[in-house]
Amino acid sequence: MEKNPTMLFVVAAALVNQVNEILVQKRPEGKPMAGLWEFPGGKVEQNENPESALVRELHEELGITIHSEKMMPLTFASEALGEKNLLLLLYICREWDGEAQAMEGNSLRWVTIAEMRGLSMPPADGPFIGHLARMLNDGAA
C-alpha cells in the first residue's frame, strides 16, 4: 500500500437474509456522499488484509461477527474518487453471528433487489446491483 498512496482500498459486504433482502445503510451527514445508501464496510487500514478489515468494519458498524470462510468475493469496482482511485471490493455473505444494529447511528434498511434499484447509491455501486441480482436469481448465493 505504501508504494501506491493514491489507491483507496475499501471493502464492503452484501449481507443477504433468508428472504433474499440485502442490508444497506445510509451514509451519515458530514461524510462525503452523505445521504446515499451503501453496503456496510469501509477502508482497509494499513497492515490489514481485506477480510480482516471487513470483519472489523461489520463489527464496528453493525455489531455482528462474520467469519472469513462465510464471505465470498462477488465483484469489485475501480473508480476515480477525488485525487485517489477507489478500489471497492464487494463480498457476499449469508451467515453471521448476531443481529445487525446501527451501532454508529446510521439508518439501516433490508431491501430487495427491486427496491435497491430505486435507491440513490454511490456511483461505484451501480454495477453491483446487476451482479447481486444474477447471483440471487441463480440461487448461487
Ligand SMILES: Nc1nc2c([nH]c(=O)n2[C@@H]2O[C@H](COP(=O)(O)OP(=O)(O)OP(=O)(O)O)[C@@H](O)[C@H]2O)c(=O)[nH]1
Ligand atoms: N462502505 C462503503 N463505502 C463505499 C461504497 N461505495 C463507495 O463508493 N464507497 C466509498 O468508499 C469509501 C469508504 O469510506 P468510509 O468513509 O465509509 O470509510 P470508513 O468507514 O473507514 O470511514 P472513516 O474515514 O470515517 O474512518 C468512501 O469514499 C465511500 O464513499 C459502499 O457501498 N460501501
